[in-house]
Amino acid sequence: MKIALERGEVAGDAFVARAIELFEFRGDPAEFRAIWNDIFAANAAMEPVLARLRGRVPLYLFSNTSDLHHAFLVAEFGVFGHFDGGIFSYRARSMKPDDAIYRAAVDELGIDPAETIYIDDLPANIAAGKRHGFRAIQYDHRDHAALECALERALGVI
Numbered sequence: 001m002k003i004a005l006e007r008g009e010v011a012g013d014a015f016v017a018r019a020i021e022l023f024e025f026r027g028d029p030a031e032f033r034a035i036w037n038d039i040f041a042a043n044a045a046m047e048p049v050l051a052r053l054r055g056r057v058p059l060y061l062f063s064n065t066s067d068l069h070h071a072f073l074v075a076e077f078g079v080f081g082h083f084d085g086g087i088f089s090y091r092a093r094s095m096k097p098d099d100a101i102y103r104a105a106v107d108e109l110g111i112d113p114a115e116t117i118y119i120d121d122l123p124a125n126i127a128a129g130k131r132h133g134f135r136a137i138q139y140d141h142r143d144h145a146a147l148e149c150a151l152e153r154a155l156g157v158i
Contacts, residue, residue, distance in 0.1 A: 001015065001018065001019070001022075002066075003095070005066040005067075005068070005090070006064050006065060006066050006089045006090055006095055007089060007090065007093055007094065007095055008066075008067075008089070008090035008091060008092070008093045009093070011067060012066060012067040012068035012071075013029075015066070015068065016029050016032055016033060016036075016068070017029070019032065019036075020032055033068060033072075036068060036069075037068065037069060037072040037076075040069075040072075040073065040076075040077070042077055042079065043079075043141060045141070045144040046079065046144075047079050049147070049148065049151070050079060050082040050083075051082065053082075053151075053155075054082045056155075057155065058084050058109075058111075059082055059083045059084050060083060060084060060085055060086050060087065060105070060109055060111070061080070061083045061085075061086030061087075061088075062086060062087050062096070062101075062105055062118070062120075063086065063087075063088055063089065064089040064095045064096050065088050065089060065090060066089075066090050067090050070088055070090065085109065087101060087104055087105045087108060087109065089101060092104040096120070096122070096124075096125040096128060097122075097124045097125045097127065097128035098128075099128070099131075099132070102128060102129065102131075102132040102134075103132075106132070113129075113132050113133035113134040113135075114133050114134075114135070115135075116134055116135060117134075117135045117136075117137060117151070117154055117155070118134035118135065118136045118137070119136075119137045119138075119139050119147065120136070120138065120139065121138065121139045121140065121141070123138065126138045135154065137150045137151070137154070
């Protein structure tokens with residue numbers, strides 16, 4: 001059911017109603033949403049990187065996410081204000097590493113993969129990005145400095 005949510009096959013309200021029923025959840029929908037969204041933490045190291053890049057290069061978010069999580073993240077984490085737009089799996093009706101979502105990113109954002117740095121934490125997504133011609137950098141939050149070095153090599157001083 002989570003994959004159907006992230007692929008946009010089921011909307012958030014319908015998901016919440018069905019999950020409450022399946023889990024026999026005794027709270028109300030707002031309580032369920034709060035619990036469902038309570039999986040995120042800020043990545044403090046990423047904020048200054050995005051702030052330095054903002055205005056120098058277009059910044060797009062490319063995410064496997066649902067309408068529920070997307071709305072929550074934008075409302076709760078100011079870091080999302082740095083992005084110029086994005087491709088979200090629930091809207092694209094496709095999830096990384098499926099080819100369709102990479103094609104949607106190119107088509108909808110009007111980007112040239114050979115000129116686009118694509119950052120992701122999952123090896124399968126990085127492999128898919130490379131197959132589509134993106135300049136892919138795998139991110140490991142435990143070694144944020146490696147990302148900054150890779151961006152400096154790719155873009156110059158960040």
